[in-house]
Amino acid sequence: MQFGVTLPYLDPQIVADLAVEIEAAGWDGLFVWDAIWGLDCWVCLTAAAMRTQRIKLGPMLVPVTRKRPWEVASTAMTLDRLTNGRVILSVGLGAPETGWAKVGEETDRKIRAARLDEGLQVIQGFWSGQPFSFSGEYFKVDDVTCEPVPTHPIPIWVVGQWPSRKSLGRTVKHQGCILAYKDFFNKPYAEFAVDVPATVNLLRELRGNLDGFDLVLEGETPGDDRAKAVAQLRPYTNAGLTWWLENVFGKPYTEGSVEGIRQRIRQGPPR
Numbered sequence: 064m065q066f067g068v069t070l071p072y073l074d075p076q077i078v079a080d081l082a083v084e085i086e087a088a089g090w091d092g093l094f095v096w097d098a099i100w101g102l103d104c105w106v107c108l109t110a111a112a113m114r115t116q117r118i119k120l121g122p123m124l125v126p127v128t129r130k131r132p133w134e135v136a137s138t139a140m141t142l143d144r145l146t147n148g149r150v151i152l153s154v155g156l157g158a159p160e161t162g163w164a165k166v167g168e169e170t171d172r173k174i175r176a177a178r179l180d181e182g183l184q185v186i187q188g189f190w191s192g193q194p195f196s197f198s199g200e201y202f203k204v205d206d207v208t209c210e211p212v213p214t215h216p217i218p219i220w221v222v223g224q225w226p227s228r229k230s231l232g233r234t235v236k237h238q239g240c241i242l243a244y245k246d247f248f249n250k251p252y253a254e255f256a257v258d259v260p261a262t263v264n265l266l267r268e269l270r271g272n273l274d275g276f277d278l279v280l281e282g283e284t285p286g287d288d289r290a291k292a293v294a295q296l297r298p299y300t301n302a303g304l305t306w307w308l309e310n311v312f313g314k315p316y317t318e319g320s321v322e323g324i325r326q327r328i329r330q331g332p333p334r
Contacts, residue, residue: 064300064307066332067092069123069281070324071312072102075110081328082111088119088331094123094153094308099162105138119149123281124222124241125309126157127182128175129168132202135182136189140328142166146213151240152186153279154179155222171296177201180233183219190217220279225262228269230283235270239277239306247282256298279306283313286330293333307333 064123068085070093078095085093093111095104104122120142123142125135135152143150156179157163159170169175181199188195189206192212197204220239223231234240242262244255259280267273280299283306284292296307311327 064296064304064334065091066334067094067097067119067306067308067329069094069308069310070107071096072098073107073321074102075107078107079110079114081321081325082115082118083147084325084328086115088329089334090118090304090309090328090332092119092121092151092308094121094151097122097125099129099168105142108142112142112149117149118150118207120146121151121153121220124153124155124157126175126219127154127186128157128178129163130182132185133189133204136186136209136323139186139217140190140211141232143217145214148213150213150215151220151239152180153220153222153278154183155241155243165187176230176233179221183221183237186219218277220277223262223266225258226265228265231266232269233261235266235276238275239279240266241279241281242304259299259304260302261302273303277305278303279308280304281308281310283310284333286327286333289333296333309333 068090070081082093095107097104107301108120127135139150140153150286156175178201181202185197185202185204186241188197189209192209192260194206194208196203196206198254218238221234221237223240224243231240242259243257247255263278270276282294311324
């Protein structure tokens with residue numbers, strides 16, 4: 064299993080400083096929230112890229128439903144070229160409760176899902192370097208051939224909501240699934256010990272096999288008790304989880320402060 068850190072909205076200089084700590088402490092990736100307005104995650108990731116050599120970098124996550132997909136494709140491609148292939152593009156429907164309606168963004172779930180599906184097709188078309196056209200309900204592309212293109216394949220992780228076959232089915236068309244569960248962050252982790260293996264089994268059924276496919280879960284582990292953290296993750300490890308993303312912004316370990324975040328990062332991943 065690989066271990067990443069998910070950061071909340073922080074100034075890019077702080078993100079860059081924490082990125083150095085993340086890499087030094089043995090974590091494998093850094094992910095940054097994408098805001099409806101405010102500190103831009105891609106600028107923060109670029110700052111982190113300039114200070115690191117090894118860790119993977121990506122947004123957590125891009126709501127393609129309120130983006131122009133060719134701009135997402137361009138931004139991710141540019142960071143891929145800067146980092147020599149360290150980018151992961153995480154996408155989903157997004158969280159409209161963060162203020163979408165206040166700026167006129169679409170909040171209907173079915174429409175957002177349709178826009179996500181179309182947007183992902185457009186992103187991949189722009190990355191292909193081949194002549195590409197697309198005619199959907201929400202996005203249209205008329206005979207483009209894009210250069211430059213990513214220098215490395217950029218994995219796309221898509222949120223999949225258990226137990227929805229449609230939501231999970233969307234993920235298997237790409238390179239990874241960010242496992243999502245109702246009330247995951249408000250219930251004991253033990254309650255999901257059955258759901259995660261069941262989700263993995265359904266993904267295997269939908270995809271045929273999970274070779275080269277990432278299974279991603281977010282949450283918190285106690286950095287001051289390695290044995291407890293490892294035990295907490297064991298059901299997920301046994302189920303085949305490939306990435307654990309540590310949410311270092313939550314209680315009770317960090318309480319949202321930068322120094323609390325820094326302390327949890329320095330404690331290292333729960334290997």
